[in-house]
Amino acid sequence: MARITAGVASSHVPLLGVAVDQGKTQDDYFAPIFAGYDWTRKWEEEQKPNVVILVYNDHASAFDMKIIPTFAIGCGETYASADEGFGPRPVPDVEGHPDLAWHIAQSLILDEFDMTIINEMDVDHGLTVPLSMMFGQPEKWPVKVIPLAVNVVTYPVPTGNRCWALGEAIADAVASFPEDLNVQIWGTGGMSHQLQGPRAGLLNREWDNRFMDLLIGETDEAREIEHIEYIRETGTEGIEMIMWLIMRGALGKKTRALHRHYHIPCSNTAIGHLVLEPESS
Amino acid sequence: MARITAGVASSHVPLLGVAVDQGKTQDDYFAPIFAGYDWTRKWEEEQKPNVVILVYNDHASAFDMKIIPTFAIGCGETYASADEGFGPRPVPDVEGHPDLAWHIAQSLILDEFDMTIINEMDVDHGLTVPLSMMFGQPEKWPVKVIPLAVNVVTYPVPTGNRCWALGEAIADAVASFPEDLNVQIWGTGGMSHQLQGPRAGLLNREWDNRFMDLLIGETDEAREIEHIEYIRETGTEGIEMIMWLIMRGALGKKTRALHRHYHIPCSNTAIGHLVLEPESS
């Protein structure tokens, strides 16, 4: 039986991908950011997950204005790195896990989530930067990946409650997959950042940390945070944090934090990173 | 305030489009089918709806295997007739109602339906044939149309319960649109038909009529009919009837039948047609 063994949250700032690709991770600016991922890189080497359900958002790369899916699940064999305007990132193609992906997609639809199934798409920094943070620069990614793309660009984005519930349904779906697989779920994006207008550059260390607190332990308070609160407190792009709720929802009633990291700034953004495991209460 | 004033159900067999386009509606074969729509054509002329929310399925025309949205709502300005392999049907372009469509899309997402928003697509016989049945061959369609495309091709298709609930949420959304609009909702597809395999040609007059009965009055029993029952009783393509449930759900607790028509056969299909209005109980 497949099981979700852990949840990982991480920002997915494009500049971190640049730092990896250009060998700058030990520069003064980047070293303290990457240092916070050392623990996790080592831990992932030990954990050897078979599959990562990678919750991220497409930043106007695979989807343009013609089509905007709220929740899209990648059921394809493989995904190439998108060209976001400066050529594709020089990273390996991302290998999918169609068997598990289709199983989850089917279960979710039966569970009344109105999924969009994707068989072919390119994946942007939202998906590839977290892989680089967790695995460095391998010849081939050491895990298979099920991309789960969430609309956090055009409003309304899904409610926090719906995201959490989707996570719960994903956990049920994984648990009913017959093959023995070690599955992780990652929630990416965030933390506080605003990339537009005179208010750009907003960061909120206190709120970000309170949000991380809420993902640890037994509370499910975070599912009720409204979109406007993310925007007011953490900037327009802080809304990406709703994707962490999908990860959290998939971990069950109670979690334990294995690792936690917070750093300000990276480019326009606050970096947050959290490793959680489900805990039976 | 906008209101849903009526619901219309109808099969959308491609051959009926051919009959209209080639002037054959009064042939022996087609006359009894079209006769059942005479009442409705006249009624529509009197009703003069401003907008039709047209629930249909794309028959592998706008969407191929690359992307399969469960519920897609058209928010675009205009939609051309798709080329399904013999050139596009010679019908006017379909004009959208982006203001109301976006309003509904936004409301539904806030209401935790995971909609896919579509801004550009072609529409196939599933959408244009019902327009021809209800309005004949005008220079320009007399209504604006909000296409609502439901996946009924790749399993799992949405549950009957989810379809009904979507209809209820659509009714709420329409009721909160400030402009005074006469809105109809149409559910298309069905009735019994199977277009594949040795079992093709299956029709089930009794079941079809029982299904129509269940959409009239106060019962909501039909929302619990399972996919397998549609397939066993009405053929693989009979599953299209779940789209009628969206229409029915949008009409509230109780309905009254204004008109009803059933005819066997048209091509491989049983023709069913129903005009309902909401009734306060």
Added chain:
Amino acid sequence: MSDKKRVRDIHAYLEQFEDVPGTRVYTAARARKGYHINQFAMSLMKAENRERFKADERAYLDEWQLSDEAKDAVLARDYNALLDLGANIYFVSKLISTDGLSFAEAVASMTEHNFEDYKAMMAAGGRSPEGLRSIKGKY
């Protein structure tokens, strides 16, 4: 119609679909198997592709990732074979239209009847579901 509890388990849900005689429900398993057949059929929505296909069917098919079995089934217009290979009828309908065939004629070719007999069966009320609902249940 509704005295059963909703099937929530995806395995049980999918298993039911294999119990219907003479029927292939278009499940994920079939959709994956027939992916390239369906994408090929879809390509016939463009007039220029239809022309190219008609001019040299085999050459056109060779442009797609199709097994020899699939190519032969297309060339033979063996729709049941195509469905067995994971094709879906709505995709295949583009091939039917390219051939200028009526939908009923193509569908009839999958049954035990010739087209005339098929039309007669439909005019007489269609095929009865009696005995064709369930393989196991024989009802």
Added chain:
Amino acid sequence: MSDKKRVRDIHAYLEQFEDVPGTRVYTAARARKGYHINQFAMSLMKAENRERFKADERAYLDEWQLSDEAKDAVLARDYNALLDLGANIYFVSKLISTDGLSFAEAVASMTEHNFEDYKAMMAAGGRSPEGLRSIKGKY
């Protein structure tokens, strides 16, 4: 964080977003207004389009259904003006990348700071939300 009832009414929901200082939330209204700007920006994901754009920006822009105002805002790289016209930053980022600009530099240009001061502000902990949460509430 969660002592409020969820806002279910779409009008009230959307109205909140207009109450944040110096901020344009990418609502449907903005998405519709900026549709062609965003689609133009998206086209710069293809290397050949970037080349054509760089060779003659105005000629490239003329291929799109853009107002003169929008074209001028693109040519001037006036990102705030583009956002006012319904552009979204993730779409516009393709223009930023085409220019070879860092994201931070482009973003800084929308604020009251030059790039150096912006970087200093970020290094010092970023812009505080204090007083920037709500226009009406002034908190």
